[in-house]
Amino acid sequence: MAPPTTPVATAPPAPTTIEWITEPESLDQWLLAVKNEPLALDTEFERVSTFFPIPGLVQLGLGEQYRLVDPAVAEQSVEFRRVLADNRQPKLLYAMSEDLELFRHWLQLEPAGVIDLQIGAALAGAGFSVGYARLVETLFGATLDKSATRSDWVSRPLSEAQQRYALDDIRFLAPVYDWVMSNLSVRGFEAALAEESDRFASELASQDDPENHYLKLRGGWALPLQQQTALKRLVLWREQESRRRDRPRNRVVGDPLLIAIAERMPGSLKVLSNIQGLPQPVIRRYGDKILELLDEGLDAPTADFEPIQAPLTRDEQAFYKQVKRVLVAAAERADVPVELLAPRKRLEAVVHRRDLAAGLFNSGWRSQIIAPVREQLEDLLKS
Known part of the structure; x- marks a missing residue:
């Protein structure tokens, strides 16, 4: 089935008033009414000079009820945490990878029962990796104002334009879900969306494991196995240091430099300092630790080590x-x-x-x- 060329459904009306939930207890009560109905969910956050995303806003939708919630309120809500972790409670998101990362680091929990409607749209015949605004326009004939996309979501108060933008991000999720499930039913793929969403969420969580991050450094595949074990230790240390300092990875040591260090395997600070592009402040601050990690890598067993996947011949x-x-x-x-x-x-x-x-x-x-x-x-x- 090709994507529809004309709108297939009436756009849900925009709320006349913008409603906030300002107390954790009020959020608990509102969520108790959800039971096992699909809950529309989205977040706004910032991450420019930090490792961890900074939560700015949580948006929730149930039917035609929409609520905005400050992060400080959401994180104190017992029901919010329970609903996120409840596999029986469907949570509707769109392109959910960054939202799941936020919940993982902010609330230290892995949401369950998540449904990624971008995956659903692809399974339903709308095309691969279709943007939310484009799908909304295709299905409902509604044009979303995206001018607030890059705005400051952490500072308060939020402008009305920001709040309207945030509500639009959840207003269409339930109708999109209905359209997706109707099409999947015709195709016999009713279970496919939940299955693929669960698998995608699980893979995202695995990729976020610091122990596995070295596998993303595809440029390290050509290193001998022993040097890859050293690279794994360097990457794990860099992940831990980035998290400890809440700094982006490349503000600690970038991937290409870690590969260069593992390739050269310097045995002294003098040799380490000769690696092109490695800043002197990094050598002064971390040089001894880097040499220690390289020594450990040289002595590490390789029998059960998972190497970085090589490109195809x-x-x-x-x-x-x-x-x-x-x-x-x-x-x-x-x-x-x-x-x-x-x-x-x-x-x-x-x-x-x-x-x-x-x-x-x-x-x-x-x-x-x-x-x-x-x-x-x-x-x-x-x-």
């Missing part, structure tokens, strides 16, 4: 294209973006291991879509 690239062509055909048949069905990292894992299970194609909605071409894919993987 020329032969693997050719094979990748063969496998992707088959998956493109399956995705087009199901009217699902191939970027959602088979993201590059997932497909690279299949090619590396010659195993469909490596890309999660042996269960759930992906298995359903590739069923008509499964035999062809398995024959390719055996070739």
